[in-house]
Amino acid sequence: MYRYDEFDQAFVRQRVDEFREQVGRRLSGELSEEEFKPLRLMNGLYLQLHAYMLRVAIPYGTLSSTQLRKLAHIARTYDRGYGHFTTRQNIQYNWPKLADVPAILDELAEVEMHAIQTSGNCIRNTTSDPYAGVAADEIEDPRVYAEIIRQWSTLHPEFSFLPRKFKVAITGSPHDRAAIKVHDIGLRMLRNEAGEPGFEVVVGGGQGRTPVVGETIRAFLPKNDLLSYLEAILRVYNLLGRRDNLYKARIKILVKQTGVEEFTRLVEEEWQAIRQGWELELPDSEIERISRYFAPPSYGEAEPIDFGFVTAQRKHPEFARWARCNTFAHRQPGYTIAVISLKPEGGIPGDATAEQMEVVADLADKYGFGEIRVTHEQNLVLPDVRKAELLAVWEALEAAGLAVPNLGLITDMIACPGLDYCNLANARSIPVAQRIGQRFNDRALVEELGPITLNISGCINACGHHHVANIGILGVDKKGKEFYQITLGGRADEAAAIGEIVGPAFSYEDVVDAVETIVTTYRGQRQSGEAFLDTYQRVGIQPFKEKLYGTR
Amino acid sequence: MKLQVMTANRLSDGAVVYLDGEGRWTERLAEAQVTLDPETQSALERRAEAAVRGQEVVGAYLFQVDSSSGTPEPIGQREIIRAGGPSAGTDLTPSSLRI
Numbered sequence: 001m002y003r004y005d006e007f008d009q010a011f012v013r014q015r016v017d018e019f020r021e022q023v024g025r026r027l028s029g030e031l032s033e034e035e036f037k038p039l040r041l042m043n044g045l046y047l048q049l050h051a052y053m054l055r056v057a058i059p060y061g062t063l064s065s066t067q068l069r070k071l072a073h074i075a076r077t078y079d080r081g082y083g084h085f086t087t088r089q090n091i092q093y094n095w096p097k098l099a100d101v102p103a104i105l106d107e108l109a110e111v112e113m114h115a116i117q118t119s120g121n122c123i124r125n126t127t128s129d130p131y132a133g134v135a136a137d138e139i140e141d142p143r144v145y146a147e148i149i150r151q152w153s154t155l156h157p158e159f160s161f162l163p164r165k166f167k168v169a170i171t172g173s174p175h176d177r178a179a180i181k182v183h184d185i186g187l188r189m190l191r192n193e194a195g196e197p198g199f200e201v202v203v204g205g206g207q208g209r210t211p212v213v214g215e216t217i218r219a220f221l222p223k224n225d226l227l228s229y230l231e232a233i234l235r236v237y238n239l240l241g242r243r244d245n246l247y248k249a250r251i252k253i254l255v256k257q258t259g260v261e262e263f264t265r266l267v268e269e270e271w272q273a274i275r276q277g278w279e280l281e282l283p284d285s286e287i288e289r290i291s292r293y294f295a296p297p298s299y300g301e302a303e304p305i306d307f308g309f310v311t312a313q314r315k316h317p318e319f320a321r322w323a324r325c326n327t328f329a330h331r332q333p334g335y336t337i338a339v340i341s342l343k344p345e346g347g348i349p350g351d352a353t354a355e356q357m358e359v360v361a362d363l364a365d366k367y368g369f370g371e372i373r374v375t376h377e378q379n380l381v382l383p384d385v386r387k388a389e390l391l392a393v394w395e396a397l398e399a400a401g402l403a404v405p406n407l408g409l410i411t412d413m414i415a416c417p418g419l420d421y422c423n424l425a426n427a428r429s430i431p432v433a434q435r436i437g438q439r440f441n442d443r444a445l446v447e448e449l450g451p452i453t454l455n456i457s458g459c460i461n462a463c464g465h466h467h468v469a470n471i472g473i474l475g476v477d478k479k480g481k482e483f484y485q486i487t488l489g490g491r492a493d494e495a496a497a498i499g500e501i502v503g504p505a506f507s508y509e510d511v512v513d514a515v516e517t518i519v520t521t522y523r524g525q526r527q528s529g530e531a532f533l534d535t536y537q538r539v540g541i542q543p544f545k546e547k548l549y550g551t552r
Numbered sequence: 553m554k555l556q557v558m559t560a561n562r563l564s565d566g567a568v569v570y571l572d573g574e575g576r577w578t579e580r581l582a583e584a585q586v587t588l589d590p591e592t593q594s595a596l597e598r599r600a601e602a603a604v605r606g607q608e609v610v611g612a613y614l615f616q617v618d619s620s621s622g623t624p625e626p627i628g629q630r631e632i633i634r635a636g637g638p639s640a641g642t643d644l645t646p647s648s649l650r651i
Contacts, residue, residue, distance in 0.1 A: 026607075027563070027607060028607070029605075029606070029607045033563075033604070033610045047561060047566050047610065048566070049568070049630075049633065049634055050566065050567065050568055050637060050638070051566040051567060052565070052566040097565040097566075098563065098565065098566070099564060348640060348641060419629060419633055420633060420638035420639055420640055420641065421638060427629070428629075428633075430638075430639075430640040430641065431639055434640060477629070480628035480629060481629065482629055
């Protein structure tokens with residue numbers, strides 16, 4: 001993992017001291033709310049429906065066990081005993097008191113954490129593949145470049161007041177597990193004809209009220225040119241992006257209005273100017289220096305086929321189901337990537353209690369080199385578990401209510417906090433997710449249904465990624481009542497697509513029945529070996545419309 | 553005219569509060585001053601503005617309630633949830649504060 005150097009440590013400490021003073025001035029009345037708001041947002045502090053909300057950065061979703069224990073401690077000491085992991089691989093606390101926030105930031109700084117770049121019109125924390133560094137299909141660990149982007153972007157003097165927030169996602173594998181095509185900039189590592197690794201650069205993706213799948217503006221960017229090229233994109237956006245209309249200020253609107261060819265020309269022109277001006281080439285020595293922080297642990301000797309693992313699966317069908325559903329191929333023989341679902345049936349997607357965080361931290365220490373990942377699907381990951389020890393991990397997770405076998409299945413829902421917490425929301429998300437989880441509580445059936453992504457947003461800002469779900473649910477307000485619009489056919493991977501609206505919205509009472517009708521229709525239509533998306537792409541939206549609305 | 557109640561979030565912890573008949577901020581909607589009278593509503597607005605300036609609360613506004621049952625009840629899902637706390641979660645507002 002990356003460790004702070006003296007600069008990082010001093011910078012984060014200075015920021016805490018500065019914010020402590022700002023909070024003091026706010027409480028004493030020296031600062032009005034209008035003056036204080038941009039300052040608190042620069043430190044991840046929002047004011048929501050019932051309380052302040054603090055969003056803590058987990059850069060590229062990587063945590064140490066020490067950091068996770070600190071997050072548990074903060075939940076217990078300053079909040080209500082839990083935290084909410086988000087689609088930005090961060091964690092949010094829903095109930096901090098304003099006067100406590102400097103102390104929370106102090107505690108975070110002790111473990112090299114902060115809440116910077118989690119809000120405001122800056123370059124936000126870069127998100128990444130949660131299986132970075134361990135996935136069998138990976139070219140290079142994308143966290144190296146995510147960390148380099150962090151160092152470049154934090155307090156970048158030119159890009160601290162962009163037209164709007166700016167999100168970069170990066171994956172080191174050809175298969176995209178970081179939803180890069182729905183980010184302002186998406187970086188996908190690939191190899192050129194000479195076999196050299198570099199990046200495909202995708203720009204102008206995003207969700208919200210104008211969902212757009214990003215466009216490739218450069219098929220191959222050498223690694224050493226990463227920062228100069230990002231600088232060129234940001235510079236074009238900073239100059240030409242709209243500042244007069246909040247809803248038209250993201251780079252996706254600029255790319256659409258300019259046209260991708262002209263936008264690309266502007267970026268390339270700026271890039272040439274930057275490269276002629278001053279040195280912004282990323283030296284190999286710096287890439288190597290940062291790479292050393294992410295060096296793999298000592299895995300030891302590769303194990304032959306582990307008969308213990310095979311036997312354990314035969315003996316424990318529930319363990320076998322969890323191992324089938326919640327593990328992913330590791331690059332190291334004898335190891336696996338174990339995903340801890342935070343989506344218990346009837347639970348709150350992404351929530352973890354302080355006790356659960358501590359269980360996961362202990363498991364990471366005992367079985368996983370002390371490392372944890374956070375996924376944008378709001379789950380946790382133990383990236384390095386020996387298959388021989390997976391049964392012991394499962395038993396401990398089971399005891400903590402964390403062994404839910406549903407990774408990538410219909411109950412592995414993404415859901416934003418919705419109207420239960422969020423000031424922007426129009427409708428609740430969490431109770432809808434809970435009711436869907438309760439409806440689909442037969443684990444054998446859920447596994448039999450195969451991969452289905454179901455995401456829920458409580459408003460058009462789409463924090464719940466509903467646009468790119470196979471089944472997307474968007475909460476809307478109709479005269480003070482909650483209604484839910486359903487989209488079908490979205491996906492967030494390398495073939496990213498925006499879902500299609502199936503028809504008129506459903507009431508809060510009827511929306512779960514509608515989901516069940518969609519699933520029943522899929523089961524009736526599917527052919528052998530098809531996943532939901534395969535069936536949907538083959539039969540189209542019409543059979544679903546007919547079942548949902550009849551002759552309406 | 554519509555029945556109105558003055559609400560805001562408390563500066564110190566962001567809690568939802570309502571202005572009562574004594575000019576104090578309470579967490580209980582049942583204790584809030586409910587008024588139809590435009591002059592009283594203006595008075596509530598002046599008190600709220602003073603409380604904003606005095607670092608007591610932020611984001612004060614009047615909202616509509618129905619008091620046909622004898623106690624003020626919010627109209628619209630957003631104010632129902634503000635008054636009652638999250639409808640789902642491990643962190644539900646204590647029942648003593650429920651409307």
